[in-house]
Amino acid sequence: MKALKPLVMSGKEVLPVIEGGKGIAVSTGKSSGAWAAAGGIGTFSAVNADSYDENGNLVPVEYAGKTRGDRHQELIAYGIRGGIAQAQIAHEMRNGEGRLHMNVLWEMGGAEPILHGVLEGAKGLIHGVTCGAGMPYKISQIAAQYGVHYYPIVSSARAFRALWLRAYKKIPEWLGGVVYEDPWRAGGHNGLSNSEDPLVPEDPFPRVAALREFMNSVGLNDVPIIMAGGVWFLRDFEDWIDNPEVAPVAFQFGTRPLLTQESEISAEWKQRLTGLQNGDVSLHKFSPTGFYSSAVRNDFLEDLHQRSDRQVRYSRTAEADLHVGIPLGRRGRPIYVREDDADKVRAWLEAGYTEGMPTPDETMVFVTPDSALTIKKDQIDCMGCLSQCQFSNWEQHEGTTGKRADPRSFCIQKTLQNIAHGASVENELMFAGHNAYKFGEDPFYANGNIPTVKELVDRIMTGD
Numbered sequence: 001m002k003a004l005k006p007l008v009m010s011g012k013e014v015l016p017v018i019e020g021g022k023g024i025a026v027s028t029g030k031s032s033g034a035w036a037a038a039g040g041i042g043t044f045s046a047v048n049a050d051s052y053d054e055n056g057n058l059v060p061v062e063y064a065g066k067t068r069g070d071r072h073q074e075l076i077a078y079g080i081r082g083g084i085a086q087a088q089i090a091h092e093m094r095n096g097e098g099r100l101h102m103n104v105l106w107e108m109g110g111a112e113p114i115l116h117g118v119l120e121g122a123k124g125l126i127h128g129v130t131c132g133a134g135m136p137y138k139i140s141q142i143a144a145q146y147g148v149h150y151y152p153i154v155s156s157a158r159a160f161r162a163l164w165l166r167a168y169k170k171i172p173e174w175l176g177g178v179v180y181e182d183p184w185r186a187g188g189h190n191g192l193s194n195s196e197d198p199l200v201p202e203d204p205f206p207r208v209a210a211l212r213e214f215m216n217s218v219g220l221n222d223v224p225i226i227m228a229g230g231v232w233f234l235r236d237f238e239d240w241i242d243n244p245e246v247a248p249v250a251f252q253f254g255t256r257p258l259l260t261q262e263s264e265i266s267a268e269w270k271q272r273l274t275g276l277q278n279g280d281v282s283l284h285k286f287s288p289t290g291f292y293s294s295a296v297r298n299d300f301l302e303d304l305h306q307r308s309d310r311q312v313r314y315s316r317t318a319e320a321d322l323h324v325g326i327p328l329g330r331r332g333r334p335i336y337v338r339e340d341d342a343d344k345v346r347a348w349l350e351a352g353y354t355e356g357m358p359t360p361d362e363t364m365v366f367v368t369p370d371s372a373l374t375i376k377k378d379q380i381d382c383m384g385c386l387s388q389c390q391f392s393n394w395e396q397h398e399g400t401t402g403k404r405a406d407p408r409s410f411c412i413q414k415t416l417q418n419i420a421h422g423a424s425v426e427n428e429l430m431f432a433g434h435n436a437y438k439f440g441e442d443p444f445y446a447n448g449n450i451p452t453v454k455e456l457v458d459r460i461m462t463g464d
Helices: 029-037 068-094 111-121 139-146 158-167 204-216 234-240 269-272 299-308 339-350 370-382 411-422 436-440 442-448 452-462
Strands: 008-011 013-016 015-019 040-043 101-104 130-134 149-155 178-181 189-190 224-230 250-252 281-284 292-296 312-315 324-328 333-337 356-360 363-367
Touching: 015 029, 015 411, 015 452, 029 040, 029 068, 029 452, 040 068, 068 101, 068 111, 101 111, 101 139, 111 130, 111 139, 130 139, 130 178, 139 149, 149 234, 178 204, 204 224, 224 299, 234 250, 269 436, 281 299, 299 312, 299 411, 312 339, 339 363, 339 442, 356 370, 363 370
Parallel strands: 015 040, 015 250, 040 101, 101 130, 130 149, 149 178, 178 224, 224 250
Antiparallel strands: 008 013, 189 292, 281 292, 312 363, 324 333, 356 363
């Protein structure tokens, strides 16, 4: 394979291979520090990162606040403490090698105070900030304030153009690189626009070439583009290396670092990764963020699919096309549905899905009484982990989106905390990139081999 040459990134010459940040509490200081020690760029997640007490014990994330606003402030405090803790761990592990970045989501709750808190509390330990999930206009200003480089995550040249013209052109000297995250192949939340078909993946090269063309037009010829999402073997991208249509280019790996010795996900999670088949990772839109996201099709995701399938248009009063009355609840108050839907609703009720939950779209989904109680409790317990949440109707500035809470979604903070701390991978949201099935095909992982981060980086640099 053509040699992948080092690049100067975040102020130092490094291997142009980057560990992608994965929250909540998945990309830790231990993993990112080891990646930097191997000569690349390690990225820890500052999205609800773990923190520890004076004895090194994990601090449980528990909320005492009576209101969502109170719990939101607790979440911010946890986030700052955890981000600083992970930065310190990573700094010690990297032994002065590589570079260390932190990853945040612009649409996470308290993004700005958490960024300020971590960068101030871990001053000198962090060299760059990657930020996506939204349009992070202010990230350039915040990064420059602390003397660190910023790396916006985009999925199109159009998105970066908007960021550049509105904000980044004022502070170009701290732009360390632009992460192009393929919206069809990346794990976690994806940046698909309304004009793109989620079922028809596009070739990333023309999209990245368009990004490079715009960057060059505004004098960013030497600023690297970081290809992310769907990167497994570097040999698949050999034609990109030193290609003036896209170069200089670096490569980000989000899924492969999950299966290393330093990765702190559970043994069950690692084992599940090795058994995935092509197609087991699906793109869905159940996330309370409103974004598409990619996750393993497990019992958790299947329940969300089935919940949305048990959905009909309804009215509280008889209307022209909604005129068949179906009694619900203890009092038997009717809802009115289409004649074509009436038998479906009766069958769901007979099967035990006796609780009808209204959605913001003038539809109703049918769930079991236990499921309804869980959904309602999760909505009440909201701690504002997103800037705005469709599931609970939280909005961090106004307190509410003004819309009905959506029972077709879920509490993302709860499930990601659960899976990060040992809960069954079948019953929680399990993010993964669409190439995760390659764990089972790649001979590097044969016979249950779980490499160290250093072994993985060395392997990647060979092209495999």
